[in-house]
Amino acid sequence: xxxxxxxxxxxxxxxxxxxxxxxxQLGADKQRIWVTxxxxxxxxxxxxxxxPSQCNHCLDAPCVDVCPTGSSYFALGGIVMTNKDTCIVxxxxxxxxxxxxRFVDDTHVAVDKCTFCYDTRIVNGEMTTACQATCPTxxxxxxxxxxxxxxxxxxxxxxxxxxxxxxxxxxxxxxxLLPENxxxxxxxxxxxxxxxYTWKEFKPxxxxxxxxxxxxxxxxx
Amino acid sequence: xxxxxxxxxxxxxxxxxxFYERYFILxxxxxxxxxxxxxxxxxxxxxxxxxxxxxxxxREAPWSLYIVNYMYMxxxxxxxxxxxxxxxxxxxKLIKKTAAGFLTLGLAMIIAGxxxxxxxxxxxHLHWMxxxxxxxxxxxxxxxxxxxxxxxxxxxxxxLLSHHEHWAKKVALPILILSLLIEFVEFYVQAKLFDMNxxxxxxxxxxxxxxxxxxSSFVASAGVMVLxxxxxxxxxxxxxxxxxMHLIQKITLYSVIVLGxxxxxxYLFIDKKWAxxxxxxxxxxxxxxxLILAVAIPFVLLFKDYTSSFVKIIAAISIIVGTYxxxxxxxxxxxxxxxxxxxxxxxxKYSEYEPVKDVIFFMPPWGEIAIVIGSLGIIxxxxxxxxxxxxxxxxxxx
Numbered sequence: 001x002x003x004x005x006x007x008x009x010x011x012x013x014x015x016x017x018x019x020x021x022x023x024x025q026l027g028a029d030k031q032r033i034w035v036t037x038x039x040x041x042x043x044x045x046x047x048x049x050x051x052p053s054q055c056n057h058c059l060d061a062p063c064v065d066v067c068p069t070g071s072s073y074f075a076l077g078g079i080v081m082t083n084k085d086t087c088i089v090x091x092x093x094x095x096x097x098x099x100x101x102r103f104v105d106d107t108h109v110a111v112d113k114c115t116f117c118y119d120t121r122i123v124n125g126e127m128t129t130a131c132q133a134t135c136p137t138x139x140x141x142x143x144x145x146x147x148x149x150x151x152x153x154x155x156x157x158x159x160x161x162x163x164x165x166x167x168x169x170x171x172x173x174x175x176x177l178l179p180e181n182x183x184x185x186x187x188x189x190x191x192x193x194x195x196x197y198t199w200k201e202f203k204p205x206x207x208x209x210x211x212x213x214x215x216x217x218x219x220x221x
Numbered sequence: 222x223x224x225x226x227x228x229x230x231x232x233x234x235x236x237x238x239x240f241y242e243r244y245f246i247l248x249x250x251x252x253x254x255x256x257x258x259x260x261x262x263x264x265x266x267x268x269x270x271x272x273x274x275x276x277x278x279x280r281e282a283p284w285s286l287y288i289v290n291y292m293y294m295x296x297x298x299x300x301x302x303x304x305x306x307x308x309x310x311x312x313x314k315l316i317k318k319t320a321a322g323f324l325t326l327g328l329a330m331i332i333a334g335x336x337x338x339x340x341x342x343x344x345x346h347l348h349w350m351x352x353x354x355x356x357x358x359x360x361x362x363x364x365x366x367x368x369x370x371x372x373x374x375x376x377x378x379x380x381l382l383s384h385h386e387h388w389a390k391k392v393a394l395p396i397l398i399l400s401l402l403i404e405f406v407e408f409y410v411q412a413k414l415f416d417m418n419x420x421x422x423x424x425x426x427x428x429x430x431x432x433x434x435x436x437s438s439f440v441a442s443a444g445v446m447v448l449x450x451x452x453x454x455x456x457x458x459x460x461x462x463x464x465x466m467h468l469i470q471k472i473t474l475y476s477v478i479v480l481g482x483x484x485x486x487x488y489l490f491i492d493k494k495w496a497x498x499x500x501x502x503x504x505x506x507x508x509x510x511x512l513i514l515a516v517a518i519p520f521v522l523l524f525k526d527y528t529s530s531f532v533k534i535i536a537a538i539s540i541i542v543g544t545y546x547x548x549x550x551x552x553x554x555x556x557x558x559x560x561x562x563x564x565x566x567x568x569x570k571y572s573e574y575e576p577v578k579d580v581i582f583f584m585p586p587w588g589e590i591a592i593v594i595g596s597l598g599i600i601x602x603x604x605x606x607x608x609x610x611x612x613x614x615x616x617x618x619x
Contacts, residue, residue, distance in 0.1 A: 026248065026249070026270040027276065028271055028272055029279075029280050030276070062418070065358065065417060066359065066360070066417050067355055067358060068350055068360040068361040068364075069346075069361075070354075071353075086346065086349040087343065087346060087349075088346045088349060089278070089343040091278060091283035092414075094278075095283055095555070096417065096418045100281075103278075104277065106248075109244070110346075168420055
């Protein structure tokens with residue numbers, strides 16, 4: 001998924017759509033997706049950066065490794081899924097996730113997270129997620145990174161992007177598009193330690209992680 | 222025995238509270254709002270569901286007091302068993318005579334730790350550990366370990382109490398070596414459990430994690446052994462009690478020195494953002510309290526070799542409290558959000574792309590606190606029952 005966060009207006013429509021579509025538990029802390037507001041001020045000019053986020057569906061996901069029951073697993077295509085029926089709530093995956101993308105769904109007594117609307121949309125052949133469909137400013141773009149002709153890959157070929165916490169080595173699949181035509185926005189919203197990539201540069205990283213993990217991909221339980 | 226009943230009552234209250242909160246409590250949802258539009262009660266309930274305590278598990282601190290208590294009980298229990306096994310291997314007679322009691326205490330602590338972790342997990346789904354196992358996960362590796370480890374310790378206790386002395390002597394050495402091997406594997410697996418959480422740099426960058434667990438557990442175990450010796454033998458055999466306390470005092474002192482040396486250097490190797498939180502951030506008071514209680518006070522009290530049992534008891538209690546605090550810092554500190562160090566802004570409690578989060582402790586639910594207190598009742602209860610039938614606290618030649 002690509003995130004053109006420069007366009008985010010923090011309307012939270014995506015959060016509401018996600019909760020509604022996926023029946024996510026009520027609660028301010030129980031969110032599959034969220035928008036982070038981080039304030040900063042460089043040389044006296046205040047700025048609020050908005051970073052929409054969710055599970056990064058890492059290609060080399062540590063949450064899958066630590067799960068003792070296989071409740072966290074890779075679905076075909078590399079989407080990281082959870083099976084609530086087999087989750088024992090050891091919370092190892094919550095600790096292993098660098099993005100704090102997981103939470104305990106108290107109604108099922110199991111860990112929950114973003115599934116890219118797999119069971120409500122993707123499985124029915126749709127190629128949009130609820131958050132993407134509802135976004136009024138078209139921040140999110142979901143697609144198939146293995147398909148060079150997909151709208152997502154075409155976008156990533158056109159624009160530079162970065163990923164979060166790259167140093168964790170998880171190869172995340174949320175691509176944050178570098179703000180266009182606004183140096184001030186880019187300067188204030190991108191950490192100085194963040195690497196900026198082109199698709200050509202990032203593709204080999206994806207391929208390497210895919211080669212390592214794709215044997216673990218399996219049919220959705 | 223009344224103390225045990227009170228502590229077990231805490232455990233029972235905790236279990237009921239956890240089951241009720243986890244499986245029976247209902248909270249309002251959108252359907253309720255649809256069925257009773259405009260209802261003040263539903264509105265209040267929905268407000269509670271959205272802005273209330275946020276459920277049993279906090280997103281910011283998935284591993285909490287349960288894990289602290291589990292770690293403490295397991296490590297101290299294992300530490301006692303390992304120390305006794307080592308003492309048997311090098312033929313320390315005084316510990317050999319009291320080995321059955323020590324092993325029972327260690328085993329009781331392990332069972333109390335397992336009780337704590339059972340309550341932390343979704344008990345109704347635990348069978349999936351067997352039906353859908355992922356063998357490479359740290360947590361699953363603990364399972365077969367316990368399946369071998371606990372029967373082995375019980376067998377060791379049986380050998381110590383057994384009248385089949387000739388046979389017991391024959392198998393004693395292989396059993397001892399096997400148990401030592403399993404002990405070392407256990408510390409390795411426990412470290413792996415934390416080390417696999419690649420996002421938590423406090424845990425992954427802690428140098429020689431199995432060694433740290435082993436050394437800190439030796440200190441805590443020795444503290445518990447001093448207290449146990451005093452409580453069990455002070456009235457039965459005063460001179461042997463003093464000799465035993467003196468011996469364990471030495472073990473404690475050496476362990477404290479090694480732990481002090483480790484802690485003095487470990488933070489040089491840890492991710493500087495996590496080290497910042499622990500050493501100079503919100504955890505600093507807990508960290509220095511841990512060092513004072515677990516290392517400084519026992520070192521001062523035990524170094525001079527006072528004859529008074531009172532001094533040794535104070536040192537032991539200080540160690541027990543201090544090392545528990547150390548485990549809390551380790552678990553909660555690993556959960557803590559690393560600070561960012563942005564140019565021109567300095568250290569902050571969040572990174573560029575994340576919301577502000579506190580790194581302070583969260584108050585655990587009452588059920589969790591009751592289970593932790595109740596786990597003490599389980600230790601004493603198991604020990605008292607075994608002792609009543611097998612007299613494990615008697616000093617015996619073998």
